[in-house]
Amino acid sequence: NAGVTQTPKFQVLKTGQSMTLQCAQDMNHEYMSWYRQDPGMGLRLIHYSVGAGITDQGEVPNGYNVSRSTTEDFPLRLLSAAPSQTSVYFCASSYSWGAPEAFFGQGTRLTVV
Amino acid sequence: GENVEQHPSTLSVQEGDSAVIKCTYSDSASNYFPWYKQELGKRPQLIIDIRSNVGEKKDQRIAVTLNKTAKHFSLHITETQPEDSAVYFCAARNDYKLSFGAGTTVTVRA
Numbered sequence: 001n002a003g004v005t006q007t008p009k010f011q012v013l014k015t016g017q018s019m020t021l022q023c024a025q026d027m028n029h030e031y032m033s034w035y036r037q038d039p040g041m042g043l044r045l046i047h048y049s050v051g052a053g054i055t056d057q058g059e060v061p062n063g064y065n066v067s068r069s070t071t072e073d074f075p076l077r078l079l080s081a082a083p084s085q086t087s088v089y090f091c092a093s094s095y096s097w098g099a100p101e102a103f104f105g106q107g108t109r110l111t112v113v
Numbered sequence: 114g115e116n117v118e119q120h121p122s123t124l125s126v127q128e129g130d131s132a133v134i135k136c137t138y139s140d141s142a143s144n145y146f147p148w149y150k151q152e153l154g155k156r157p158q159l160i161i162d163i164r165s166n167v168g169e170k171k172d173q174r175i176a177v178t179l180n181k182t183a184k185h186f187s188l189h190i191t192e193t194q195p196e197d198s199a200v201y202f203c204a205a206r207n208d209y210k211l212s213f214g215a216g217t218t219v220t221v222r223a
Contacts (some may be wrong), residue, residue, distance in 0.1 A: 017221060042202055059210070
């Protein structure tokens with residue numbers, strides 16, 4: 001039982017490049033979400049999903065895309081990286097949308113230069 | 114959307130003393146209030162939560178209180194220990210979305 005697996009742990013991108021952050025959970029959780037964490041600002045919700053095939057925007061969705069083709073996987077795509085997207089990203093999951101995010105991935109530290 | 118404010122931003126306490134962190138929220142429809150602890154370089158860890166139909170919840174040295182009328186909730190840590198040093202985040206859930214406070218850095222002095 002691996003919990004929430006998030007990769008990569010570190011990434012450096014050039015402005016304009018695209019990439020995908022991977023997130024997978026093996027607990028059959030319905031609800032998955034992506035957050036970014038910036039100094040002094042707590043965690044901010046980017047996108048979330050309440051089940052396979054269903055996604056919606058959070059507080060700061062611009063510049064990011066997601067998909068949920070399976071219950072297990074919830075990748076986050078940066079379409080054209082910008083320096084403002086330099087942040088630490090966390091994927092999280094819970095067994096349903098009514099429960100808090102109890103399981104977080106290890107985080108991805110992304111730097112856009 | 115929901116707006117969660119958290120105070121203080123930093124808190125230094127003597128080992129064995131109590132620590133209190135306070136949060137306010139803006140949307141009366143929010144109904145779930147978790148608290149997270151994050152150690153340096155680590156992922157957030159859920160430590161306690163409370164639902165809107167409960168006024169208080171306790172788990173060993175940690176307790177949360179909720180005042181729905183005033184729209185504020187608090188985390189209380191008693192008999193603080195060095196391992197309690199971390200950043201603590203409050204959050205409020207409205208519909209499908211969780212909104213976080215900015216965090217409180219707690220330092221426990223030996």
